Amino acid sequence: MSTYFKDFPNDEGFFGPYGGMFVPDNLKAEMRKIADAYYRISKSHDFISELRQIRKHFQGRPTPVYYCRNLSERLGGRIYLKREDLNHSGAHKLNHCMGEVMLAKYMGKKKVIAETGAGQHGVAMATAAAYFGLPCDIYMGEVDVAKQHPNVLRMQILGANVIPVTHGQRTLKEAVDAAFEAYLKDPENTMYCIGSVVGPHPFPMMVRDFQKIVGDEAREQFLEMTGELPDAVTACVGGGSNAIGIFCGFLDDADVKLYGVEPLGRGEKPGDHAASMTYGKPGILHGFKSYTLQEADGTPMPVYSVASGLDYQSVGPEHAYLRDSGRVQYVTADDKQTMEAFFALSRHEGIIPAIESSHAVAYAMRYAKEHPHGSILVNLSGRGDKDIDYVVEHFGTGTNA
Numbered sequence: 001m002s003t004y005f006k007d008f009p010n011d012e013g014f015f016g017p018y019g020g021m022f023v024p025d026n027l028k029a030e031m032r033k034i035a036d037a038y039y040r041i042s043k044s045h046d047f048i049s050e051l052r053q054i055r056k057h058f059q060g061r062p063t064p065v066y067y068c069r070n071l072s073e074r075l076g077g078r079i080y081l082k083r084e085d086l087n088h089s090g091a092h093k094l095n096h097c098m099g100e101v102m103l104a105k106y107m108g109k110k111k112v113i114a115e116t117g118a119g120q121h122g123v124a125m126a127t128a129a130a131y132f133g134l135p136c137d138i139y140m141g142e143v144d145v146a147k148q149h150p151n152v153l154r155m156q157i158l159g160a161n162v163i164p165v166t167h168g169q170r171t172l173k174e175a176v177d178a179a180f181e182a183y184l185k186d187p188e189n190t191m192y193c194i195g196s197v198v199g200p201h202p203f204p205m206m207v208r209d210f211q212k213i214v215g216d217e218a219r220e221q222f223l224e225m226t227g228e229l230p231d232a233v234t235a236c237v238g239g240g241s242n243a244i245g246i247f248c249g250f251l252d253d254a255d256v257k258l259y260g261v262e263p264l265g266r267g268e269k270p271g272d273h274a275a276s277m278t279y280g281k282p283g284i285l286h287g288f289k290s291y292t293l294q295e296a297d298g299t300p301m302p303v304y305s306v307a308s309g310l311d312y313q314s315v316g317p318e319h320a321y322l323r324d325s326g327r328v329q330y331v332t333a334d335d336k337q338t339m340e341a342f343f344a345l346s347r348h349e350g351i352i353p354a355i356e357s358s359h360a361v362a363y364a365m366r367y368a369k370e371h372p373h374g375s376i377l378v379n380l381s382g383r384g385d386k387d388i389d390y391v392v393e394h395f396g397t398g399t400n401a
């Protein structure tokens, strides 16, 4: 396994049969240019040392590993959190956005372009673009612009240009198409920055490499705290960036079990969940091959999750590979278990988690009950401040939870 990061992906961007660049030829040529620049620039001393400075002084890394004493004593086994909610801007996403925008700067690009659904990627991109002094265009479906208004305002305060997309369903898919279209009009001067370990090569590799810091830090911190490695590591899986980030630190440790948690939503009926690996099949979507939730003719199925950051019809190709190889197991948490975990962490530890991250907390609580002598480390991918209004409207303040 020690050459894993050199071998996966291969030069064509494949993790076993998954990944690749399933895009039109003109876009493929641009993706190859980004890949070549990435291989060259990301290994340079200047790039590495500047990113290290940013991690420390701007983002506030390393984020702590925290032992949940109260929750653990109630449940049995020991639960630990890697506190990505304390990363600047409140989630893990800034880890890869700072890397992507810095790469754009080193490549001499004049502007960065991205899509956003719920707005979290847009906010992280706007933050990174402000830091590097680059203009930033964020494409967002008109429906999402209305639904996620506070995030639109955040992006605008940070200086980003939010462009509503008014055709089709006016949500994430159309936003992705519009962002790619804008990028292809001027690939010399602009850079497209994707929001997770998805899309055509080299994005799944680049985003993974920028998120790997989470796993590397967590492994060292956990060892220092406890003198051993955790029995298990878990993270929620939407596109898969926060999960791959923490898993990367432990892939070589065969005794550490890895669990990715997919959103089961309202249940296992199609349209009620977004569990691409649990219920999907291998297929091609958005330029890469992976497990997907698609109709027989290739149309993406409707998906649902209580966490807007997890409702995606596919998952990063490296996760598909890690699933087939058996190294990572993929499990689910439904809305009810997730909201119980949301309130439990808030009440018993004083930490309000993002609803996305609460899926992983729900699995950790299950694991702790079943393994009274075990330990499990959760990637707490983000804080829940953004979810407060939604939670109170649908679930109250949890007094009866």
Ligand SMILES: *Cc1c(COP(=O)(O)O)cnc(C)c1O
Residues within 6 Å of the ligand: 091, 092, 093, 120, 121, 195, 196, 197, 236, 237, 238, 239, 240, 241, 242, 243, 309, 310, 354, 356, 357, 381, 382, 383
């Ligand atoms: C976007 C988001 C996710 C889902 O994205 P991944 O790429 O699967 O990590 C999870 N947690 C938080 C807090 C997010 O903002």
